Amino acid sequence: MVWDKSDFFAPKFRSKLMNIAAVKTKKQADAFLNVVRLIYQNDSSYVRPLDNDIEAVFNPDKNTFYQHGEATRWILEDANGRTIGRIAAFINEKKANYEGKRIGGVGFFECIDDYATAEKLFDTAKEWLKERKVTTVDGPINFGENDQYWGLLVEGYTPPSYGMAYNAPYYQSFFEQYGFEVKMEQITNEFSIVNGLSPRFVKIAEYVISKRPNLETKPFDPKQIDKFAEDFMNIYNSAWAEFENFTPIKKDYVIETFKKIKPIVDPGIIQFAYVNGEPASFVMCLPDVNQIFQKFDGKLTLWNKLKFLYLKKTNFIERVRVVVMGSKPEFQNMGLESVLTYRAFQHTIKNTNVKDIELSWVGDFNEKMLAIHKGLGAKPSKKHITYRLELV
Incomplete structure (x- = not known):
């Protein structure tokens, strides 16, 4: 049998060389935070969230959602030990069981421009959620209220305001290729007061x-x-x-x-x-x-x-x-x-x-609030999407 060197670059082969680990140590937590340096090194619009804010989400002493929920997070390393992706998964028991579904979430997803890497991250989070009997996955969302880190940016790649989610444009294709479908569009409008x-x-x-x-x-x-x-x-x-x-x-x-x-x-x-x-x-x-x-x-x-x-x-x-x-x-x-x-x-x-007022964000279902935005003379500036993946 002749070995084709191109097999080494095949997605399934690369996936086997990756190492995914739950964040347990300070070193792993730092890697979870710092992977954004690799992802956004050439993106002048990216604004890195404060490390303290992200870490607070995963601290039971600072996040009240741990009183009625559970969360975990992972980092993904390549064969050379370089962190190339991250993801978190969580379940909020107050909202998990609704209309015959058991709903969990994924978020804080970051990944190099490689679908095999994204798939490994999604698979890991999905298996953790399935172990907790989850049938439906929403993402990317926050383990907290929806005013921060909620939705996938698909339009308006300008510097984000505080708390608003920002991501690489290619993430949309990763979510959709994996099977996520649009649950809700999140509309952001903006106007000038100059x-x-x-x-x-x-x-x-x-x-x-x-x-x-x-x-x-x-x-x-x-x-x-x-x-x-x-x-x-x-x-x-x-x-x-x-x-x-x-x-x-x-x-x-x-x-x-x-x-x-x-x-x-x-x-x-x-x-x-x-x-x-x-x-x-x-x-x-x-x-x-x-x-x-x-x-x-x-x-x-x-x-x-x-x-x-x-x-x-x-x-x-x-x-x-x-x-x-x-x-x-x-x-x-x-x-x-x-x-x-x-x-x-x-x-x-x-x-x-x-000089500028950003109205963010409003769900596409909220006609009353969108009408207020229109009355203010605001124009669309960004769009995020909350996706949903059905596991059964």
């Missing part, structure tokens, strides 16, 4: 304010985290109750989130509305600190912390991300979201150097 707010939008907001003397708006106060966490939780759980497979959030999770964002938050762009004193609506916006973090290579050293504080004070940031907004059902269609975004953007124009 020339002020849309006159139509301002007119609507001011009209609502003039017609509702029982309406009061308040900016977030970091000194009253407990109160605003309670109000946020009540509004959020009521507003999202109608959506598919919704699980109410707990106050502890909101407090944890508020404490996490405290160093970067601008209280004036997180606004709450009260009708006759009752919490009715909120909008949460965050400065796009990725415009500073892009200089840090994921490392929040003492020097980088000082640099961050300095740049934040000098109005270095020129973009704000609207992360989430919502109203209780009984207060919907009253224009409260318009009033709150008006208040937030008024503050932004008056007190910052921000």
